Amino acid sequence: MLTIEKVLVIDSVKEMIMESTVVLDKTVVDKLLFAYDSEKSVLAKSVLEKIIQNQEIARTENIPLCQDTGLVVCFVEVGRNLHFDYDLSEAINEGVRRGYIEGYLRKSVVAHPLKRVNTKDNTPAVIHYDFIPGNELKIHLAPKGGGSENMSALKMLSPADGREGIIDFVLKTIKDAGGRPCPPLIVGVGIGGNFEHVAYLAKKAIFRQIDDASSVMEDRLLEEELLDKINKLDVGPMGLRGATTALAVKVESAPCHIASLPVAINLQCHSARKKEVTLYGKKA
Amino acid sequence: MERKLNTPISADVIKSLKVGEEVLISGIIYTARDAAHANMVKSISNNSAPPFDFVGQIIYYVGPTPAKPGRAIGSCGPTSSYRMDKFSPFLMEKGLKVMIGKGERSDELIKEIKKQKAVYLIAIGGIGALLSKTVQSSEVIAYPKLDAEAIRKLTVVDFPAIVAIDSEGNSIF
Numbered sequence: 001m002l003t004i005e006k007v008l009v010i011d012s013v014k015e016m017i018m019e020s021t022v023v024l025d026k027t028v029v030d031k032l033l034f035a036y037d038s039e040k041s042v043l044a045k046s047v048l049e050k051i052i053q054n055q056e057i058a059r060t061e062n063i064p065l066c067q068d069t070g071l072v073v074c075f076v077e078v079g080r081n082l083h084f085d086y087d088l089s090e091a092i093n094e095g096v097r098r099g100y101i102e103g104y105l106r107k108s109v110v111a112h113p114l115k116r117v118n119t120k121d122n123t124p125a126v127i128h129y130d131f132i133p134g135n136e137l138k139i140h141l142a143p144k145g146g147g148s149e150n151m152s153a154l155k156m157l158s159p160a161d162g163r164e165g166i167i168d169f170v171l172k173t174i175k176d177a178g179g180r181p182c183p184p185l186i187v188g189v190g191i192g193g194n195f196e197h198v199a200y201l202a203k204k205a206i207f208r209q210i211d212d213a214s215s216v217m218e219d220r221l222l223e224e225e226l227l228d229k230i231n232k233l234d235v236g237p238m239g240l241r242g243a244t245t246a247l248a249v250k251v252e253s254a255p256c257h258i259a260s261l262p263v264a265i266n267l268q269c270h271s272a273r274k275k276e277v278t279l280y281g282k283k284a
Numbered sequence: 285m286e287r288k289l290n291t292p293i294s295a296d297v298i299k300s301l302k303v304g305e306e307v308l309i310s311g312i313i314y315t316a317r318d319a320a321h322a323n324m325v326k327s328i329s330n331n332s333a334p335p336f337d338f339v340g341q342i343i344y345y346v347g348p349t350p351a352k353p354g355r356a357i358g359s360c361g362p363t364s365s366y367r368m369d370k371f372s373p374f375l376m377e378k379g380l381k382v383m384i385g386k387g388e389r390s391d392e393l394i395k396e397i398k399k400q401k402a403v404y405l406i407a408i409g410g411i412g413a414l415l416s417k418t419v420q421s422s423e424v425i426a427y428p429k430l431d432a433e434a435i436r437k438l439t440v441v442d443f444p445a446i447v448a449i450d451s452e453g454n455s456i457f
């Protein structure tokens with residue numbers, strides 16, 4: 001029987017949190033540098049310059065990139081040959097707890113949405129599970145900021161609205177959000193499924209590598225067209241106008257009902273903190 | 285070239301700030317976000333004294349990360365200002381004139397800023413590490429139970445901000 005030690009899960013989660021909140025992934029930095037080079041507006045350039053300086057200071061001086069160190073979201077892929085004699089969610093949450101306390105990160109989770117009492121350790125994380133073939137446990141983790149999450153949107157379109165309807169909805173959402181979600185953004189778009197699945201797809205989309213492209217032709221074309229149109233909206237970095245509103249658009253689609261065209265948009269700010277780890281099963 | 289501002293900020297200086305201008309602030313800044321705003325409005329309405337005299341002072345919408353040992357403050361970038369829209373008019377009536385946050389504000393609030401001859405500045409969201417380097421000292425002066433949301437008195441040097449809504453009601457957005 002193959003398993004993964006609980007302490008390994010806890011430590012991996014803790015390390016991913018402490019690292020991702022301080023070090024911005026190089027692929028994201030490269031996109032920011034490219035945007036800085038191509039941006040024409042003086043104010044937008046000045047904003048991008050400070051965003052780039054910020055990640056340097058964060059990395060070299062070990063200071064969180066942003067004070068909103070987020071609510072932790074995990075996509076966990078569990079190899080089918082693995083067996084756990086402990087609660088995996090509990091182990092992940094223990095890693096979250098240690099990461100936020102030891103990393104001097106802000107605790108931004110309240111136990112009940114109306115009573116709003118802080119849990120003081122940033123737990124619980126939102127965790128999604130999936131099964132994969134093999135002996136591995138993959139944890140994809142993102143401390144997700146509230147500002148960009150709040151500007152996300154979901155709409156049940158009619159099939160007749162089609163591709164144009166989706167594009168209009170995405171553009172309107174980003175235009176209306178303006179500077180609030182801290183552009184430049186990574187835009188995750190979910191299409192299809194049903195009401196709850198489409199939101200899951202949009203979230204999954206922002207977990208993709210910033211420089212990849214969808215393997216589905218239809219979705220890839222939509223990603224390209226949306227990116228181009230979003231950057232013509234003139235929202236710009238922090239909503240101060242300019243050509244850099246989004247760094248990337250990611251589309252994830254799924255089969256849906258003949259009567260439906262669900263669309264969800266999940267916005268990720270420029271503080272695109274994310275990490276993943278693969279743990280290998282060992283004989284218990 | 286950024287313009288240097290020192291606190292407290294006089295009415296004349298506020299009037300002279302024009303939308304789009306980049307400024308570097310030095311002096312005292314007070315922090316407050318959602319919960320601190322709700323508390324201040326409630327206690328002032330009940331005739332308690334405000335936690336500090338608003339005249340000439342600045343409120344910055346931020347909830348920093350905890351300070352590491354040996355540091356004045358943790359990461360401390362701005363939070364979204366629109367959530368404070370329902371509290372700000374009350375505080376402006378009590379003398380507050382300068383606010384720093386991020387993002388758009390409501391049309392009603394823009395009118396109120398114009399009426400009160402106040403000014404709204406924005407700091408860049410998501411650059412809390414860079415901004416923390418401008419903070420020399422930080423002291424909790426009210427609502428310590430609110431942790432990250434407590435009111436702090438910060439001493440800053442060259443804190444970068446941009447004029448987003450000026451006293452004439454011109455908005456950058």
Ligand code: SF4
Pocket residue numbers: 066067068069144145146147148149180181182269270271361362363409410411
């Ligand atoms: S939206 Fe992102 S960058 Fe902006 S304050 Fe929130 S977490 Fe930070």
